[in-house]
Amino acid sequence: QVQLVESGGGSVQAGGSLRLSCAASGYTASSKCVAWFRQAPGKEREGVATIYSDDGSTYYADSVKGRFTISQDNARNKVYLQVNSLEPEDTAMYYCAADLFCTLRTPRPHLVSHQYTYWGQGTQVTVSS
Secondary structure: OEEEEEEEOOEEEEEOOOOEEEEEEEOOOOEEEEEEEEEEOOOOEEEEEEEOOOOOOOOOOOOOOEEEEEEEEEEOOOOEEEEEEOOOHHHOOOEEEEOOOOOOOOOOOOHHHHHEEEOOOOEEEEEEE
């Protein structure tokens, strides 16, 4: 059974940083995409960043470029999201998601929620001004 567990969220002041982690288990697929999404109250879920496991290529939403960094540790089956220069507008529940059918040929940036089958329970990020 595929499981994704997020951690690392919290409450910070504007300008602060957090490191979100996504621990994956229950699958052996070597090719995959893992993405981070976020959803604020009353808003639609938004794709934030994705990483292609085969070559480590990454893609970001325009709203977070230059501030967020997605990375992977394949040996530990973990994906991280380093979030810097946080703004109150970044306040949301952050989810990681996995697409186990994603390969290098999958069109990029692959940041639409319905493209992902497996989801974690989320970790809350709250940024105060």
